[in-house]
Amino acid sequence: MQLEMRNLVSGAVGAVAMTALLGGASVASAQTAPTFTKDVAPIFQAKCEACHRPESIAPMSLQTWQQARPWARSIKARVSDHSMPPFQIDRTVGVTKFKNDDSLSAAELETIVKWVDAGAPQGSAKDMPPAIEWPAEQGWNFAKTFGQTEPDMIVKSDSFTMPAVAQDAWDKRVTPIELTEPRWVRAIEIRPSNIKGRKVIHHAIAYLEQTEPGADAADGPAPLFMEWAVGKQGEMMRPDTGKLLMPGARFRWDIHYSQAGEEITSNVEMGIYFYPKGQEPKYRTRLSFVPAAVGNLDLRPNTVTTTEGFFPLRDNARIESYQPHMHLRGKAMMVEAILPSGQRRVLSHTSDFNFMWMTTFVYADDVAPLLPKGTLLKVTAWHDNTSAKKTNPDPNQWVGWGDRTVDEMAHAWINIVYMNDADFKAEQEKRKAATATSQER
Numbered sequence: 430m431q432l433e434m435r436n437l438v439s440g441a442v443g444a445v446a447m448t449a450l451l452g453g454a455s456v457a458s459a460q461t462a463p464t465f466t467k468d469v470a471p472i473f474q475a476k477c478e479a480c481h482r483p484e485s486i487a488p489m490s491l492q493t494w495q496q497a498r499p500w501a502r503s504i505k506a507r508v509s510d511h512s513m514p515p516f517q518i519d520r521t522v523g524v525t526k527f528k529n530d531d532s533l534s535a536a537e538l539e540t541i542v543k544w545v546d547a548g549a550p551q552g553s554a555k556d557m558p559p560a561i562e563w564p565a566e567q568g569w570n571f572a573k574t575f576g577q578t579e580p581d582m583i584v585k586s587d588s589f590t591m592p593a594v595a596q597d598a599w600d601k602r603v604t605p606i607e608l609t610e611p612r613w614v615r616a617i618e619i620r621p622s623n624i625k626g627r628k629v630i631h632h633a634i635a636y637l638e639q640t641e642p643g644a645d646a647a648d649g650p651a652p653l654f655m656e657w658a659v660g661k662q663g664e665m666m667r668p669d670t671g672k673l674l675m676p677g678a679r680f681r682w683d684i685h686y687s688q689a690g691e692e693i694t695s696n697v698e699m700g701i702y703f704y705p706k707g708q709e710p711k712y713r714t715r716l717s718f719v720p721a722a723v724g725n726l727d728l729r730p731n732t733v734t735t736t737e738g739f740f741p742l743r744d745n746a747r748i749e750s751y752q753p754h755m756h757l758r759g760k761a762m763m764v765e766a767i768l769p770s771g772q773r774r775v776l777s778h779t780s781d782f783n784f785m786w787m788t789t790f791v792y793a794d795d796v797a798p799l800l801p802k803g804t805l806l807k808v809t810a811w812h813d814n815t816s817a818k819k820t821n822p823d824p825n826q827w828v829g830w831g832d833r834t835v836d837e838m839a840h841a842w843i844n845i846v847y848m849n850d851a852d853f854k855a856e857q858e859k860r861k862a863a864t865a866t867s868q869e870r
């Protein structure tokens with residue numbers, strides 16, 4: 430694969446050299462073409478190296494020109510179809526501004542494409558930015574922010590040994606925590622316990638299992654507490670919002686391990702930061718399970734199937750984040766709001782779902798949807814049980830609802846903050862004022 434790629438690229442370089450010889454105009458455009466050292470390396474450092482470096486999950490490193498050049502064509506293809514860096518959201522509809530968006534800007538994308546089209550030139554060595562020093566030891570990212578050296582609580586999953594060659598594994602064991610009183614959480618981060626773990630731990634989800642007073646069945650089963658994938662820092666709650674952790678709580682993990690060609694033993698550590706004792710955030714973030722289908726799916730062979738579900742908001746709400754959840758045949762998911770007025774509004778659409786990437790899309794502060802009481806959320810899911818879906822293991826099988834990856838699911842995890850009328854109105858006014866100022870500019 431790698432060799433083939435190299436031949437293709439050197440062929441492209443040859444073609445550029447030929448045209449350069451034949452016409453003066455091409456010489457000029459070759460000179461202005463982006464180079465790796467000057468234009469592309471800074472982008473790769475910022476947007477790709479978290480995964481594309483020796484001790485991480487991606488199949489190849491992109492730290493040097495020598496490493497990147499053989500992949501030039503594939504790089505162009507994968508940035509152009511927006512599958513790299515992974516952030517699968519359709520930007521032509523709904524909310525398009527996110528807090529955790531590390532995808533390429535339009536200008537960055539254009540630079541990479543132009544660089545590949547010009548034959549992926551190296552450029553001058555003096556333009557190369559200094560290499561990023563990825564820490565050999567892992568720190569806790571948020572500790573400094575709160576003036577601490579460590580999180581207030583560290584919860585560790587049981588250790589797991591991934592053989593050198595094996596099928597993907599999901600570790601779903603449970604870890605109890607020790608807490609004597611309810612505490613409000615203001616930030617969470619997850620990391621593999623050792624650097625090697627980054628090679629095998631693809632993503633980790635922590636579900637929170639606890640009984641609490643005033644729980645609402647509508648909030649669904651075992652809410653998601655935190656989701657982590659390589660390259661992610663953690664999750665800081667919006668100001669004055671938090672998650673509640675109760676004594677007796679336990680975490681149920683869902684950690685996806687994949688082979689790395691060597692045996693690696695690792696586990697996941699979750700760092701939790703609390704609000705100071707006695708300080709209660711005004712708003713509570715609740716993670717809701719919003720299904721298009723639950724318990725019953727009928728995915729016939731060689732067929733695309735659509736399912737839909739509705740979720741009434743029990744009060745005025747701000748929608749904090751959205752995460753689609755399907756398995757290998759998941760194709761697309763859309764979340765819409767049907768307002769009490771009857772108007773419909775698309776909040777988010779994932780048009781190219783990829784099971785590999787479990788991304789939570791966290792809406793930016795100034796655009797997180799504000800929806801009045803009585804709004805219905807509508808979730809639509811599309812499953813593609815045909816050979817057109819690349820990850821489909823067998824389009825000739827009937828598939829139903831279930832836990833295994835070869836079964837299917839169809840729901841969104843949606844973080845919701847409920848508000849009373851006065852607070853909701855104040856939020857709306859704040860939003861209006863901000864929009865007015867930005868339009869005057």
Ligand code: HEC
Binds near residue numbers: 472500507513
């Ligand atoms: C969050 C981690 C992550 C980030 C960030 C990331 N990648 Fe990847 N990339 C991967 C993984 C894992 C794979 C292998 C699985 C796949 O192909 O989807 C991959 C695959 C690829 C491939 C396909 C390789 C092949 O086999 O043909 C290309 C090309 C690529 N990435 C380029 C990039 C570029 C360019 C960037 C930055 C602009 C980037 N990636 C950012 C994790 C990442």
